[in-house]
Amino acid sequence: MTDLSVQIGSLTLANPVIAASGCFGYGIEYADVVDLSLLGGVAVKGLFLAERQGHAPERIVETPAGMLNAIGLQGVGVHRFIKEQLPELRRRRAVVIVNICGSTLDEYVELARILSDTEGVAALELNISCPNIKEGGITFGCSLAGTFDVVSAVRKVTRLPVIPKLTPNVTDVASFARASEDAGADAVSLVNTFLAMAIDVETRRPSLSNIVGGLSGPAIRPIAVRMVYECRNAVKIPVIGMGGIASARDALEFMIAGATAVQVGTANFVDPFIWTKLLEGIRAYLTRHQMPRVSDLTGTLDTSTRD
Amino acid sequence: MPVDVEARVIANTRLSQDYNVIALAAPDIASASAPGQFVMVKLGRGLVPLLRRPFSVFEVLRADGRITGLTLLSKRVGVTTDMLFEAVEGDVVSCLGPLGRPFQLIDPPAEAWMVAGGVGLAPFATLTEALLDRGVAVTLMYGARSDRELFYLDWFEARGVRVMLATEDGTAGDRGRVILPLERELRATAAERDIMIYACGPEPMLEAVANMAAQYNRPSQVSVERVMGCGLGGCYSCVIPVRDDRGGQRYVRSCIGGPVFAGADIVWNP
Ligand SMILES: Cc1cc2nc3c(=O)[nH]c(=O)nc-3n(C[C@H](O)[C@H](O)[C@H](O)COP(=O)(O)O)c2cc1C
Numbered sequence: 001m002t003d004l005s006v007q008i009g010s011l012t013l014a015n016p017v018i019a020a021s022g023c024f025g026y027g028i029e030y031a032d033v034v035d036l037s038l039l040g041g042v043a044v045k046g047l048f049l050a051e052r053q054g055h056a057p058e059r060i061v062e063t064p065a066g067m068l069n070a071i072g073l074q075g076v077g078v079h080r081f082i083k084e085q086l087p088e089l090r091r092r093r094a095v096v097i098v099n100i101c102g103s104t105l106d107e108y109v110e111l112a113r114i115l116s117d118t119e120g121v122a123a124l125e126l127n128i129s130c131p132n133i134k135e136g137g138i139t140f141g142c143s144l145a146g147t148f149d150v151v152s153a154v155r156k157v158t159r160l161p162v163i164p165k166l167t168p169n170v171t172d173v174a175s176f177a178r179a180s181e182d183a184g185a186d187a188v189s190l191v192n193t194f195l196a197m198a199i200d201v202e203t204r205r206p207s208l209s210n211i212v213g214g215l216s217g218p219a220i221r222p223i224a225v226r227m228v229y230e231c232r233n234a235v236k237i238p239v240i241g242m243g244g245i246a247s248a249r250d251a252l253e254f255m256i257a258g259a260t261a262v263q264v265g266t267a268n269f270v271d272p273f274i275w276t277k278l279l280e281g282i283r284a285y286l287t288r289h290q291m292p293r294v295s296d297l298t299g300t301l302d303t304s305t306r307d
Numbered sequence: 308m309p310v311d312v313e314a315r316v317i318a319n320t321r322l323s324q325d326y327n328v329i330a331l332a333a334p335d336i337a338s339a340s341a342p343g344q345f346v347m348v349k350l351g352r353g354l355v356p357l358l359r360r361p362f363s364v365f366e367v368l369r370a371d372g373r374i375t376g377l378t379l380l381s382k383r384v385g386v387t388t389d390m391l392f393e394a395v396e397g398d399v400v401s402c403l404g405p406l407g408r409p410f411q412l413i414d415p416p417a418e419a420w421m422v423a424g425g426v427g428l429a430p431f432a433t434l435t436e437a438l439l440d441r442g443v444a445v446t447l448m449y450g451a452r453s454d455r456e457l458f459y460l461d462w463f464e465a466r467g468v469r470v471m472l473a474t475e476d477g478t479a480g481d482r483g484r485v486i487l488p489l490e491r492e493l494r495a496t497a498a499e500r501d502i503m504i505y506a507c508g509p510e511p512m513l514e515a516v517a518n519m520a521a522q523y524n525r526p527s528q529v530s531v532e533r534v535m536g537c538g539l540g541g542c543y544s545c546v547i548p549v550r551d552d553r554g555g556q557r558y559v560r561s562c563i564g565g566p567v568f569a570g571a572d573i574v575w576n577p
Contacts, residue, residue, distance in 0.1 A: 022543075023541055025540050025542075029541055033539065045543070053558060057534070057544070057545075059534075060534060061534070062358050064354075067357065067358060067536070069536075069544065071542070071543045074546070074558055218354050219354075268537070269358055269536045270349065270357060270358060272403070272539055272541075273311055
């Protein structure tokens with residue numbers, strides 16, 4: 001029997017495959033298509049305290065092997081989420097990772113408090129990396145002190161695993177993983193999207209109403225793998241890797257680079273049935289390599305010199 | 308519950324330089340779909356194009372009383388529609404569906420007026436069949452750039468649909484937009500007659516139809532087409548502003564909240 005379970009702080013996931021925030025709605029949208037309890041976890045769409053409208057369309061544009069998005073974190077707010085979506089997620093036995101966003105440090109703390117008092121939340125992912133909104137979020141994620149402050153403030157008010165989600169839009173992502181670890185994070189997840197831009201040359205207008213947006217999908221995978229590798233070497237806490245995963249092979253690549261678990265975003269848009277394929281592919285790989293536990297794969301990159 | 312089918316191309320008929328009708332062996336989707344629903348399509352497993360594209364189900368194909376597949380009406384505007392134009396029998400098209408909220412049907416004595424612009428004809432073949440089954444009288448008002456871009460007129464006429472045309476170059480029907488015959492008919496129709504207006508086409512046309520319907524106190528249902536990422540409500544990209552009950556507006560995902568909306572609910576100029 002292959003053991004697919006992985007450990008993120010105090011949280012044991014049945015397998016390392018997690019739906020990435022913002023790419024899986026609140027999870028329940030997909031309940032007809034996938035058995036949510038089969039996923040290692042479901043990171044729900046980023047939540048603020050209050051409801052948010054998000055940006056005007058156009059909100060996405062396809063680019064080579066990827067896409068730009070500037071959704072602007074449209075969302076129902078934490079209170080409606082707890083009332084309207086969470087019960088259904090629990091009924092479906094999903095492992096719920098709530099992705100939280102704040103305009104201020106106090107908002108992160110308030111969100112963490114509310115969610116810690118709520119049955120059925122498995123972990124908090126701190127979105128300090130959304131490139132699409134001006135206020136908050138990214139301003140914490142782009143400063144080492146800001147990252148440290150927000151993670152330690154949340155850490156003080158919750159026993160749930162705290163997972164800051166890091167932005168790749170910095171010079172040295174590993175130092176942000178270190179700041180997170182120093183502040184008491186249980187794990188870090190990366191990468192969020194790369195700040196990017198596309199233009200319609202006929203009209204000379206930006207393709208997105210927000211002018212700039214975040215690049216995701218296979219186009220970013222090699223950069224994301226490199227960043228996961230760097231973070232793995234910098235911290236002892238688990239690293240959750242993502243960025244362009246579209247097959248079991250891609251997920252394995254992240255794990256070998258140092259990820260304990262992986263998230264999948266854009267590829268779910270293309271193939272909402274991808275989840276069982278990923279799990280089967282990972283299982284087949286482990287069998288083929290005679291590895292009884294998937295956790296044994298993490299960080300097994302062989303960098304010895306070839307002769 | 309949507310399914311993902313690797314559908315074989317049964318036939319691909321070019322209607323013009325830009326338009327084609329592609330027949331796909333996807334009987335499961337065809338049997339489950341209701342008029343106005345759509346499928347998300349991808350050709351090949353490649354990374355360009357990466358995302359699927361939405362298409363209305365055009366026709367449901369039958370042979371010997373069984374449903375054998377569906378067709379899509381496509382106009383070349385980008386990579387996926389180019390590939391759909393070039394596809395040949397035996398190619399495989401990945402087809403996810405049926406998706407979205409269908410048109411609400413009506414019963415006699417209510418009459419249906421379908422207003423189509425260009426490739427917006429697509430959802431009206433299945434709608435026609437569903438309405439005729441219920442005994443509803445159906446009118447099609449169909450606009451395009453020229454008579455060379457008006458398709459399937461025989462199909463609709465053979466089924467007893469009253470057809471009115473408009474072309475921008477005046478080669479068939481009214482010269483100008485399809486809103487012209489719509490307005491003339493609305494003006495000439497007694498208020499007691501119960502009419503439902505269905506529309507599909509470019510958004511400015513939908514806005515004009517919805518506004519004109521409102522002006523004549525007629526209900527309308529419009530099928531919108533927004534840039535869509537997933538078709539299942541996962542990405543929040545295909546939103547359209549809809550009036551809420553507090554006098555404001557909110558963005559509704561057109562993939563699961565639509566693509567069919569009451570014309571009066573949409574905020575056309577947010
Ligand atoms: C449409 C869209 C919406 C997203 N929304 C969020 C979000 O709400 N919170 C968040 O932390 N990341 C969000 N992301 C980032 C993804 O979770 C993920 O980090 C990124 O897309 C890279 O993974 P991928 O290439 O597998 O999509 C979003 C990405 C996309 C494409």
